[in-house]
Amino acid sequence: MKPTLKTSLLKLALVGILFYASYTLSNYYAASLAYVPEIAFAWERGIPFWEWTILPYWSLNLMYAAAFFLCRNSREQNRYVARLVSAQIIATTCFMLFPLHFGWPKPPTDGLWGVMFDSLVAFDLPYNQSPSLHITLSIIVGSFYWTRFPKIRLPILLWQSLIALSVLTTYQHHFIDVPTGALLGWLVLWAVPQHGASPFKRRSLSVAQPDSQTGRLKTSEANFAKTDEASFCEAKTSPATRSREIKITMLYLAGAVLSALPSFLGGVWLWMLWVSVSLSVVAFAYLTGNAAVFQKQADGSLSAAATILLLPYLAGVRLNMAYWLRGKAKTAQVRDGVWIGSVSGISDDLPAVLDVCAEYPHPRYRGAYRTLPLLDMVAPSENDLVQAALLLEALRRQHGKVLTCCALGYGRSAAVVLTWLLVYGGCRDLAQATAELKQTRPQMVLPPETAKAVEAAAGRLKNF
Structure with a gap:
C-alpha cells in the first residue's frame, strides 16, 4: 500500500x-x-x-x-x-x-x-x-x-x-x-538490498518437490514433516563443515590484510584497499556460512552493490576458472538429459540450467534458469542437496535437458548430480554413482563431508 x-x-x-x-x-x-x-x-x-x-x-x-x-x-x-x-x-x-x-x-x-x-x-x-x-x-x-x-x-x-x-x-x-x-x-x-534478504540474514529453507503428474515444483510441508529445526541446523552446521568455513575465512582475512598493506605507500596504491574490502566481504560470507552475501539474483546476475564491492575478487574468480578449465570441456553429458559443467559453459542451446554457483554471475541466457547459490570449497548441506536434486529432476522432466553448473563443474554441481543419480538415476550406492560421474567429469572432487551430505540427502529423498 x-x-x-x-x-x-x-x-x-x-x-x-x-x-x-x-x-x-x-x-x-x-x-x-x-x-x-x-x-x-x-x-x-x-x-x-x-x-x-x-x-x-x-x-x-x-x-x-x-x-x-x-x-x-x-x-x-x-x-x-x-x-x-x-x-x-x-x-x-x-x-x-x-x-x-x-x-x-x-x-x-x-x-x-x-x-x-x-x-x-x-x-x-x-x-x-x-x-x-x-x-x-x-x-x-x-x-x-x-x-x-x-x-x-x-x-x-x-x-x-x-x-x-x-x-x-x-x-x-x-x-x-x-x-x-x-x-x-x-x-x-x-x-540493505532493494530485493531479497540482507546479507546479514541467512537464506531460509524452501524445499519443493516435483508433482508426479506435471513434473512442476510444488511446496510440500507434509513430506518434510521430519525436517524439524534441529535437524535443519545440524545439516547446515556440521563440525567438519564449520571448521572448513572458519579456515577459509581466515585465509581471506589474511588476504585482505596483505592487500591493504601497500596502501600505506599512498598514491595509486590506495586502490589496493578495494581489493582488501572485496576479500573482506568474501571472508564474511564464509564466516557466516551465508551464500546470500554474494547476492545472486533470480536471473543469475549479482546485485549492483555486490558487483562493485566484489569486482577485484570476481576478476580473480574469472582468472581461476580460465586456468583450471584450460584445454578441458566446460560441460559434459552424464546421462540423457543431464549435463554437468561450469557456469561459463552456459549457452542458449541448453533448454534449462540449474546454477549452484554463488560467487559468479552467469552469461546472458534465454532458457529456463534456476539458481540455488552454494558456497564454494565447503560441503553443501543436506537440505540444499535435497532441494537441488528436486530442482534438477523437475527441470529435466519439463525441458528434457538440463545443465547443472558451478564455477568449474567439479565440486558443488558434482554433489548435486551424484544425489540425483542415487535417487533418480538408478545407482545402487555412492560408489557406483561416483564411478559413473568420473567417466564424464574425471576432475570432480568428493570430500568425505560432501559424500556424507550426498548420502543423507539421497536417503531423505528416497523416503518421500
Whole structure:
C-alpha cells in the first residue's frame, strides 16, 4: 500500500532531524579541535572551480526529500529510510573518529550561484570530509530513482554523475573523500538490498518437490514433516563443515590484510584497499556460512552493490576458472538429459540450467534458469542437496535437458548430480554413482563431508 502523505512527511521530518543534528554536531566537534588534518593530492590543484555546479550539488537535497513521496509502497519507503539512516550514522561516526577539513579558499561568486554558495556556507563548515556524505547519498538516492524510473535511467545516471563531480568543482571535498564516500554508499546498498534478504540474514529453507503428474515444483510441508529445526541446523552446521568455513575465512582475512598493506605507500596504491574490502566481504560470507552475501539474483546476475564491492575478487574468480578449465570441456553429458559443467559453459542451446554457483554471475541466457547459490570449497548441506536434486529432476522432466553448473563443474554441481543419480538415476550406492560421474567429469572432487551430505540427502529423498 502506498504510504500516506502524513506518514511520508513524518518520516522525512524524523530523518531530516537526524541528518541536520548529527551533521552539525560532527561539524562543530571538528571545529573545536586544535588541529584537524587535510588530505589532498598535488594534482588536485588543477581541478577547476565551476560555480554553476553548485546547482547539481544542491539538487541532491531536493531529490533526497522527493523520494519519500515517490515510493510505491511502505516496504520500499522503509528500505529507503533504512539506507539513509545507516549511511548517516556510519558517516557521522567516521567524521567524529577521523576528522578532516578542506582548507582551500573558494573564489568569489555572485548572482544566483553566489546566493547558493552563501546558503551552503551558513550551514556547512569545511569539515565532515571523508567519507563524502554527498557522494554516499548520491549513490543511495540515485539507486532509488534508477529503480523507480527505469525509462529515464540515462538522464538519471548523467545527473548523478554531475552531482558526484560537483563535490570537487565546488571545492567542497578533496578526491580522497569521493571513493570513500562511494564505498560507504555501495556498502549500504549491499547491506540493505532493494530485493531479497540482507546479507546479514541467512537464506531460509524452501524445499519443493516435483508433482508426479506435471513434473512442476510444488511446496510440500507434509513430506518434510521430519525436517524439524534441529535437524535443519545440524545439516547446515556440521563440525567438519564449520571448521572448513572458519579456515577459509581466515585465509581471506589474511588476504585482505596483505592487500591493504601497500596502501600505506599512498598514491595509486590506495586502490589496493578495494581489493582488501572485496576479500573482506568474501571472508564474511564464509564466516557466516551465508551464500546470500554474494547476492545472486533470480536471473543469475549479482546485485549492483555486490558487483562493485566484489569486482577485484570476481576478476580473480574469472582468472581461476580460465586456468583450471584450460584445454578441458566446460560441460559434459552424464546421462540423457543431464549435463554437468561450469557456469561459463552456459549457452542458449541448453533448454534449462540449474546454477549452484554463488560467487559468479552467469552469461546472458534465454532458457529456463534456476539458481540455488552454494558456497564454494565447503560441503553443501543436506537440505540444499535435497532441494537441488528436486530442482534438477523437475527441470529435466519439463525441458528434457538440463545443465547443472558451478564455477568449474567439479565440486558443488558434482554433489548435486551424484544425489540425483542415487535417487533418480538408478545407482545402487555412492560408489557406483561416483564411478559413473568420473567417466564424464574425471576432475570432480568428493570430500568425505560432501559424500556424507550426498548420502543423507539421497536417503531423505528416497523416503518421500
